[in-house]
Amino acid sequence: MIEVTSTITCPGCGHRRSETMPANACLHFYECESCKIILKPLPGDCCVFCSYGDHPCPPKQEERQSGAAGHHNCC
Numbered sequence: 189m190i191e192v193t194s195t196i197t198c199p200g201c202g203h204r205r206s207e208t209m210p211a212n213a214c215l216h217f218y219e220c221e222s223c224k225i226i227l228k229p230l231p232g233d234c235c236v237f238c239s240y241g242d243h244p245c246p247p248k249q250e251e252r253q254s255g256a257a258g259h260h261n262c263c
Contacts, residue, residue, distance in 0.1 A: 190249050194241030200225040209237050211246050 195206045196218060203222035209215070214235035218227040230239040238244040244252075 190246050190253075191243040192246065194237045194243040194245075196227070196236060196240045197242075198223060198225060198227065199240065207237075207241075209241075209243075209245055214245060214247075 191209075192211070193206050193208050195204050197204045198220040200220065201223040203220055205221060207218075214229075215237060216229060216235060218236040218240070219225070220227065227236045227240055229235050233239040234248065235245050238248055243249065
């Protein structure tokens with residue numbers, strides 16, 4: 189089952205917020221509502237959900253479920 193929400197945890201202040209993820213797009217920038225830091229994906233990740241969320245983005249989840257590692261095309 190594909191999760192459509194993910195809780196992003198800010199690495200700067202630890203603030204957590206649940207967000208709805210886009211089904212077929214990546215979110216490359218995210219502003220923490222608490223400390224206002226701009227989060228960007230870590231090297232090797234396609235989006236902020238994959239780097240800071242408790243669930244990766246839906247395209248990455250689909251890739252993992254299908255066993256097509258390395259062929260993910262969300263961005």
